[in-house]
Amino acid sequence: MSLAAARPLSPWRWLATPMLFCIVATLFFAIPLRIGGWQAPQPVFPMILVFAWAMIRPSILAPFGLLALGVFLDLFWGGPLGLWPVSLLIAYGVVLTARSMLVGQSQPMLWFWYGATVALAMGAAFLLTALEAHANPNLGVVGWQTLVTILLYPFAYRLLDRFEDADVRFR
Amino acid sequence: MSLRDGGGFGELKVPLTWAAGIALIVAIVAAIALLLTDRRETFQGEAYGASRRVGDAIAAPVSGVLATPLTWARDGVDAVGGYFFAISENRRLKDELREMRQWRDTAIALRDTNQRYRTLLGLRTEPPVPMVAARIISDSRGPFANSRLANAGKERGVAAGFPVMSENGLVGRVIGVTTGVSRVLLLTDIASRTPVMIDRTNARAILTGDGGPNPKLEYLRGEHPVREGDRVLTSGDGGVLPRGLPVGTAVKGLDGRWRVVLSSDAAPIDYVQILMFKDFAQLANRTELDTMVPPPPAPSLQPLGVTAPEAGATAPANGASSAAAPATATHPNPTTPKPVAGAMASPTPTPSTPVAPKPPPPKPPPPKPNLAAPGPSPAPAATSGAPQ
Numbered sequence: 369m370s371l372a373a374a375r376p377l378s379p380w381r382w383l384a385t386p387m388l389f390c391i392v393a394t395l396f397f398a399i400p401l402r403i404g405g406w407q408a409p410q411p412v413f414p415m416i417l418v419f420a421w422a423m424i425r426p427s428i429l430a431p432f433g434l435l436a437l438g439v440f441l442d443l444f445w446g447g448p449l450g451l452w453p454v455s456l457l458i459a460y461g462v463v464l465t466a467r468s469m470l471v472g473q474s475q476p477m478l479w480f481w482y483g484a485t486v487a488l489a490m491g492a493a494f495l496l497t498a499l500e501a502h503a504n505p506n507l508g509v510v511g512w513q514t515l516v517t518i519l520l521y522p523f524a525y526r527l528l529d530r531f532e533d534a535d536v537r538f539r
Numbered sequence: 540m541s542l543r544d545g546g547g548f549g550e551l552k553v554p555l556t557w558a559a560g561i562a563l564i565v566a567i568v569a570a571i572a573l574l575l576t577d578r579r580e581t582f583q584g585e586a587y588g589a590s591r592r593v594g595d596a597i598a599a600p601v602s603g604v605l606a607t608p609l610t611w612a613r614d615g616v617d618a619v620g621g622y623f624f625a626i627s628e629n630r631r632l633k634d635e636l637r638e639m640r641q642w643r644d645t646a647i648a649l650r651d652t653n654q655r656y657r658t659l660l661g662l663r664t665e666p667p668v669p670m671v672a673a674r675i676i677s678d679s680r681g682p683f684a685n686s687r688l689a690n691a692g693k694e695r696g697v698a699a700g701f702p703v704m705s706e707n708g709l710v711g712r713v714i715g716v717t718t719g720v721s722r723v724l725l726l727t728d729i730a731s732r733t734p735v736m737i738d739r740t741n742a743r744a745i746l747t748g749d750g751g752p753n754p755k756l757e758y759l760r761g762e763h764p765v766r767e768g769d770r771v772l773t774s775g776d777g778g779v780l781p782r783g784l785p786v787g788t789a790v791k792g793l794d795g796r797w798r799v800v801l802s803s804d805a806a807p808i809d810y811v812q813i814l815m816f817k818d819f820a821q822l823a824n825r826t827e828l829d830t831m832v833p834p835p836p837a838p839s840l841q842p843l844g845v846t847a848p849e850a851g852a853t854a855p856a857n858g859a860s861s862a863a864a865p866a867t868a869t870h871p872n873p874t875t876p877k878p879v880a881g882a883m884a885s886p887t888p889t890p891s892t893p894v895a896p897k898p899p900p901p902k903p904p905p906p907k908p909n910l911a912a913p914g915p916s917p918a919p920a921a922t923s924g925a926p927q
Contacts (some may be wrong), residue, residue, distance in 0.1 A: 426559030443594030443828025446686035453712035506751030
């Protein structure tokens with residue numbers, strides 16, 4: 369049996385493709401379109417990967433993938449460089465640490481923990497922004513972005529459902 | 540042997556977990572290093588690094604391509620709506636045109652008055668500001684960053700610091716420029732600080748973004764400097780922005796703070812005008828201004844302490860003329876010679892003028908006083924002394 373047989377989890381399938389999806393979705397939701405006075409929300413799509421990648425299995429590439437995605441968010445959204453990489457990686461580290469506790473829980477519980485992960489990342493971003501700008505970001509807008517990001521859980525569950533059992537060593 | 544049993548692969552799990560942990564730590568350290576070395580808070584042109592320029596240059600065409608179908612769709616919907624609602628739109632526009640004509644007449648009259656005042660006062664008016672039109676191709680509207688990409692860059696003369704306006708009001712200012720694209724920091728960004736004034740009271744404030752749709756008015760001074768519905772304009776203080784650009788309307792927020800409903804939010808911001816504004820400080824020749832000119836030499840070697848008594852000694856002699864100077868300044872109009880003319884023409888004696896009763900002269904002389912010296916001039920003395 370070759371070593372490749374034990375790793376059916378190709379990085380292209382569970383790392384690169386979802387990354388591309390997140391980048392395209394972020395670009396798409398940044399289109400300046402307003403219908404009836406309302407603008408589309410702007411969720412943080414990489415939070416899907418923060419939760420799903422940490423739950424699927426520990427990986428060497430995943431943190432660097434999140435680092436790259438965070439840099440992309442900062443450059444594209446025009447925020448302070450390093451804000452989203454730090455926030456995403458803190459949340460990823462916490463989920464990775466609690467992975468053995470989270471694996472196997474029911475879907476509603478996983479949604480709850482996903483929400484807690486999003487809140488953690490947004491809280492970190494809030495604190496870092498407050499430190500850098502010497503002012504508190506608007507809590508209403510932070511809450512709104514947190515809410516619309518939590519609604520992305522079905523995408524995270526789709527990734528989990530597809531790749532959670534792909535690497536038998538980390539079941 | 541099942542894969543679940545592990546066999547020869549189970550021992551890979553622990554090293555991989557450790558390696559993943561080390562990779563996570565390395566990534567976090569790199570992210571923190573990025574955060575600490577970022578210089579976004581300066582918002583200087585040179586601080587807008589190469590990475591951001593490259594990022595904007597890549598994001599602009601991609602966002603433009605993604606936005607194009609939606610722009611077409613919106614234009615199509617607008618065209619269909621315009622077709623079906625043409626009559627009501629026509630009626631509304633006619634009403635608006637009627638109102639605008641009145642405003643135009645008022646504006647012409649005010650412009651004429653303003654021009655006269657400026658000429659009279661010798662004010663140095665601001666030079667006309669050239670503008671560049673651009674289309675917004677990307678929009679970030681999260682709580683931690685509010686900026687937009689506009690498809691006009693340094694090839695069209697755009698530079699960092701230029702104010703950006705929509706057809707309704709101020710949108711923000713340029714913070715980064717590269718070829719073909721510039722990044723606009725919105726007024727709502729948490730790092731945005733804009734000097735503004737209340738149009739009604741002329742009170743100054745700093746418009747401070749917090750990531751929400753309605754930025755705050757901070758550093759307001761005085762009693763009741765702002766009321767609900769007051770118009771907010773740029774003050775031009777500091778020379779970053781021109782004075783008088785419409786910003787929005789003051790409202791009381793739910794948190795009890797004064798906030799501004801931005802005028803630019805009245806319609807979608809798809810096309811903007813970038814004002815190529817340079818204030819007088821930028822237009823001035825800084826080298827010439829910074830040149831230190833030595834003061835001219837003193838006219839005489841006599842110290843000031845010696846000349847002072849001489850001036851005091853001569854003061855009584857010139858007392859009349861010296862006292863006349865302020866009176867002249869106070870009453871520049873020669874047709875109102877009240878003090879002297881009253882003393883000369885008054886037929887009734889006053890306690891301060893103990894003269895014998897005497898019928899008044901039939902025709903008092905016309906008031907031809909020495910207006911340059913109404914107080915202790917010799918004219919009253921001569922008049923009061925004549926009856927004696």
